[in-house]
Amino acid sequence: GQNIDQPTEMTATEGAIVQINCTYQTSGFNGLFWYQQHAGEAPTFLSYNVLDGLEEKGRFSSFLSRSKGYSYLLLKELQMKDSASYLCAALDSNYQLIWGAGTKLIIKP
Amino acid sequence: DVKVTQSSRYLVKRTGEKVFLECVQDMDHENMFWYRQDPGLGLRLIYFSYDVKMKEKGDIPEGYSVSREKKERFSLILESASTNQTSMYLCASSLSGRGDPTGELFFGEGSRLTVL
Numbered sequence: 001g002q003n004i005d006q007p008t009e010m011t012a013t014e015g016a017i018v019q020i021n022c023t024y025q026t027s028g029f030n031g032l033f034w035y036q037q038h039a040g041e042a043p044t045f046l047s048y049n050v051l052d053g054l055e056e057k058g059r060f061s062s063f064l065s066r067s068k069g070y071s072y073l074l075l076k077e078l079q080m081k082d083s084a085s086y087l088c089a090a091l092d093s094n095y096q097l098i099w100g101a102g103t104k105l106i107i108k109p
Numbered sequence: 110d111v112k113v114t115q116s117s118r119y120l121v122k123r124t125g126e127k128v129f130l131e132c133v134q135d136m137d138h139e140n141m142f143w144y145r146q147d148p149g150l151g152l153r154l155i156y157f158s159y160d161v162k163m164k165e166k167g168d169i170p171e172g173y174s175v176s177r178e179k180k181e182r183f184s185l186i187l188e189s190a191s192t193n194q195t196s197m198y199l200c201a202s203s204l205s206g207r208g209d210p211t212g213e214l215f216f217g218e219g220s221r222l223t224v225l
Contacts, residue, residue: 004151035214042113042199042216087152099151 028093132200
């Protein structure tokens with residue numbers, strides 16, 4: 001079956017760095033997305049990776065290893081507003097999105 | 110900015126009632142989607158549409174139907190609501206054509222439905 005695994009909850013300190021991991025098992029692979037969702041709000045797009053490697057976008061970076069079925073989202077210089085759920089989703093060979101359950105990130109002062 | 114608007118943020122319905130959830134996007138996107146979001150589960154696709162009057166079943170279409178009469182509007186219908194349909198419903202749209210699903214999804218803020 002197809003599966004996405006990511007931690008349910010993580011806690012980090014303001015100003016620090018946190019890495020949110022995501023492993024996927026899909027029938028074929030056409031890329032991996034990260035979305036951010038604040039409580040009570042719509043998910044918003046953060047990144048899309050289809051090639052191996054690290055892509056940096058300001059304080060956020062996303063990494064992909066296709067051979068390992070693994071991705072991570074790296075958040076630097078954490079701010080209180082980064083408290084949110086982070087959703088990982090993989091695109092399978094039929095171009096269907098398979099979603100993880102999300103990682104709730106709690107930032108403490 | 111792309112805006113996806115869902116008609117109701119909160120609804121409370123009784124078992125057996127018919128429920129309409131409406132979604133409108135203002136950026137001329139071809140693709141529109143309905144998902145449900147439940148605690149501890151990933152987003153699950155109910156239906157999607159890649160053109161007016163076109164619809165395709167997602168992973169969990171049972172108990173739901175959809176309508177897309179105009180490009181900007183995609184409605185989700187629960188013909189006879191049941192308690193297990195209590196959930197958060199998210200509408201999304203994307204610009205990419207059917208052959209390119211790698212485009213960013215733009216989500217509405219969700220409709221929280223409670224069925225008693």
